[in-house]
Amino acid sequence: xxxxCCEKKxxxxxxxxxxxxxxxxxxxxxxxxxxxxxxPQAAGLHRCGKSCRLRWVNYLRPDLKRGSFGEDEEDLIIxxxxxxxxxWSLIAGRLxxxxxxxxxxxxxxxxxxxxxQMGVDPNNHRIGHNFxxxxxxxxxxxxxxxxxxxxxxxxxxxxxTSEPESNTSCSALPDLNLDLTIGLPISFGY
DNA sequence: AACCCTACCAACCGCAAATCT
DNA sequence: TAGATTTGCGGTTGGTAGGGT
Numbered sequence: 001x002x003x004x005c006c007e008k009k010x011x012x013x014x015x016x017x018x019x020x021x022x023x024x025x026x027x028x029x030x031x032x033x034x035x036x037x038x039x040p041q042a043a044g045l046h047r048c049g050k051s052c053r054l055r056w057v058n059y060l061r062p063d064l065k066r067g068s069f070g071e072d073e074e075d076l077i078i079x080x081x082x083x084x085x086x087x088w089s090l091i092a093g094r095l096x097x098x099x100x101x102x103x104x105x106x107x108x109x110x111x112x113x114x115x116x117q118m119g120v121d122p123n124n125h126r127i128g129h130n131f132x133x134x135x136x137x138x139x140x141x142x143x144x145x146x147x148x149x150x151x152x153x154x155x156x157x158x159x160x161t162s163e164p165e166s167n168t169s170c171s172a173l174p175d176l177n178l179d180l181t182i183g184l185p186i187s188f189g190y
Numbered sequence: 191a192a193c194c195c196t197a198c199c200a201a202c203c204g205c206a207a208a209t210c211t
Numbered sequence: 212t213a214g215a216t217t218t219g220c221g222g223t224t225g226g227t228a229g230g231g232t
Contacts, residue, residue: 015200015226037217053218054201089220100220105199108222 012046016055020045024052025060058101065097069106077103078111082125 012020027043033056036049045052069077073095080091088100088107095103107122115122 013202035217036219049217050203050219051201057219058200086221101200104221109198 011040011048011051013051016059020047021055021060024056028056028060054101058099061099063097064099069098069110073098074111074114077107078115078125081107081111081122 023043023045024039027039031042036053039045039049039052040047043052047055076095077091080094084090086104088104092098092100092103112122115125120127
């Protein structure tokens with residue numbers, strides 16, 4: 001049914017070239033974000049809109065921080081992951097200048113391993129040994145068996161009903177401050 | 191110097207939600 | 212209201228840089 005996103009003429013794939021970056025940046029600076037579907041043509045790019053959006057959001061946006069993550073950022077990511085699961089965009093939203101892709105990559109390459117080394121299951125933040133069995137609890141807000149009858153607030157951090165395992169997370173991580181407000185990042189000791 | 195292995199990160203893919211007609 | 216289209220998200224992959232042998 002759905003047409004593939006890049007069904008039309010040949011579109012470039014793979015790494016972006018500098019001229020492509022420049023075209024996209026110039027176009028967005030002039031016209032703003034949005035209408036990703038039409039941007040490639042309007043900007044003279046042989047890319048699909050999806051690819052343009054990704055490139056802009058993850059790499060070209062001027063407010064991106066880039067560079068390595070600080071310890072406070074690490075703590076915050078771990079903490080937010082315990083609360084939200086793999087909802088990378090929400091987690092990234094709490095980290096100014098960071099993208100969901102960046103956070104996700106950092107989690108998968110650094111933090112996951114770090115937690116495992118500490119004896120903490122990165123999937124559910126429990127201290128234990130059976131890693132890898134439990135499914136990550138936060139893949140989507142609304143899973144198939146959970147018709148979202150109770151409307152969530154926009155911010156799941158303020159919506160305790162949206163977190164299916166928040167209680168168990170709390171019990172699993174007694175030293176986590178799981179207040180539903182995220183204040184200054186504190187270092188918490190696993 | 192050449193090869194292999196590992197870690198990292200940019201980008202793609204498929205799906206679901208949101209929006210439009 | 213239903214179907215079509217667009218947007219956004221999370222999982223995964225592929226290229227490559229760097230270190231070890």
